[in-house]
Amino acid sequence: MKHKEYIRGLITGAIGAAAVLSGAYLGAVKLSGGVLSDSDHVRKLKYLEALIDQEYLGEKDEDSLAEGLYTGLLYGLGDVYSCYYTAEEYQQENSATEGSYVGIGVTMQENPEGGVKIVECYEGGPGDLAGLKENDVISAIDGTDITELGTSQVVEMIKNAEGREVLLTVHRQDVTDALEISVKVQDVELPSVFEEMLDDKTGYIRISQFTGVTPGQYEEAFANLEEQGMQRLVIDLRNNPGGLLTSVCDVLNNILPEGLIVYTEDKYGNRQEEYSDGENPLDMPLAVLVNEGSASAAEIFAGAVQDYEIGTIVGTATYGKGVVQAVHQLQDGSAVKLTVSNYYTPKGNSIDKVGIQPDVEVKLDTELLNKEEISHEEDNQLQEALKAVGER
Numbered sequence: 001m002k003h004k005e006y007i008r009g010l011i012t013g014a015i016g017a018a019a020v021l022s023g024a025y026l027g028a029v030k031l032s033g034g035v036l037s038d039s040d041h042v043r044k045l046k047y048l049e050a051l052i053d054q055e056y057l058g059e060k061d062e063d064s065l066a067e068g069l070y071t072g073l074l075y076g077l078g079d080v081y082s083c084y085y086t087a088e089e090y091q092q093e094n095s096a097t098e099g100s101y102v103g104i105g106v107t108m109q110e111n112p113e114g115g116v117k118i119v120e121c122y123e124g125g126p127g128d129l130a131g132l133k134e135n136d137v138i139s140a141i142d143g144t145d146i147t148e149l150g151t152s153q154v155v156e157m158i159k160n161a162e163g164r165e166v167l168l169t170v171h172r173q174d175v176t177d178a179l180e181i182s183v184k185v186q187d188v189e190l191p192s193v194f195e196e197m198l199d200d201k202t203g204y205i206r207i208s209q210f211t212g213v214t215p216g217q218y219e220e221a222f223a224n225l226e227e228q229g230m231q232r233l234v235i236d237l238r239n240n241p242g243g244l245l246t247s248v249c250d251v252l253n254n255i256l257p258e259g260l261i262v263y264t265e266d267k268y269g270n271r272q273e274e275y276s277d278g279e280n281p282l283d284m285p286l287a288v289l290v291n292e293g294s295a296s297a298a299e300i301f302a303g304a305v306q307d308y309e310i311g312t313i314v315g316t317a318t319y320g321k322g323v324v325q326a327v328h329q330l331q332d333g334s335a336v337k338l339t340v341s342n343y344y345t346p347k348g349n350s351i352d353k354v355g356i357q358p359d360v361e362v363k364l365d366t367e368l369l370n371k372e373e374i375s376h377e378e379d380n381q382l383q384e385a386l387k388a389v390g391e392r
Helices: 039-055 062-075 087-098 126-130 151-159 214-227 245-252 297-308 380-391
Strands: 015-021 083-085 100-103 106-110 116-121 137-141 165-171 179-184 186-189 193-197 202-207 232-236 259-266 271-276 286-290 312-315 323-329 335-344
Touching (some): 039 062, 062 335, 083 087, 087 100, 106 151, 137 151, 193 214, 202 214, 202 380, 232 380, 245 259, 245 271, 245 297, 259 297, 286 297, 286 380
Parallel strands (some): 202 232, 232 286, 286 312
Antiparallel strands (some): 083 335, 106 116, 116 137, 137 165, 165 179, 193 202, 259 271, 259 335
8 A cells, every 4th residue: 555645635635526517617607796896806907917017026927916816805705625727637637537638658757857757657557558658758749859848848749749659868866778669559548446456355445536438447447356255345435535525426327336436516496316226236244445545536436425325434534625625627628626515425414524434443653654655464454344344
């Protein structure tokens, strides 16, 4: 288990209820007064801009100033889950949420000495299969020098090569000469589900985040474990920050009996319900591992399992995020994410700022808290979950 694996933090674990595409800025939104209709606020903004022109030492970028205004408007809500995305930020966020993107299957960051450094290489991805490794530095693509480009520009170059191979000039530690590595650019599915057999009867599935591709990955993982003789199951949601509402409901549809999975209510009292069809109820002992890093969609999962009493929740109290966000994409590619509703477990419980209380409470041993890698044998929370499935 990787400790401290928060997957871009709890804030990005906000449940995405839907992506609403607004064809124009007005869209279906009715404009009625507000901050920008107040002449005093407008005059103040104009004064601040004039002050910048008159006294600011550096160069101003008007596009950046405008983006700052939009960001500030959403920041003023005081809601950590509501925010504004530039077009570039939204593209990156959307790829992470959907769990797939066009690329070479690596995570990159700017290298201080120029180019980009590979900080993660996804197992089985095109980069991994081509021979790329973590800490490799890319300095050129198809012979074009990229040492002065930012990471987003490099990503765009690679994305524009979809369907063909790119030739990367790669510098590797302890290798004197630069390497030339050809990598295919294609749709890459980010792994969010990891499975293994812990013994000849016990399957283990860790779900790192609920993305658009998670349900398919879960079904494949479950089938693999069944083929290996699984008779009991541990699902690990520790440090899972959440993700898509549709994704967690699709996974739970393969576990729950027929009935309500979760329901949401907006500011007007409108209620939306998600149901399991009950065609594939889990028929084996189940334990679900959670901790304070389990949030949002992960809490919907744990709450439903607990309410239906089909498994044992093991670990510590979860984060306590019981609200849902919707994303509105604007005409210029930017987007706004807004908190739009509360969600409730099948029995009508709100977990916002409270969390899910485990059936078996057990804290991770203190000597393990600062370890990056924890073996299954020393993982005392996992060992408690194994006891739970053995006793059912």
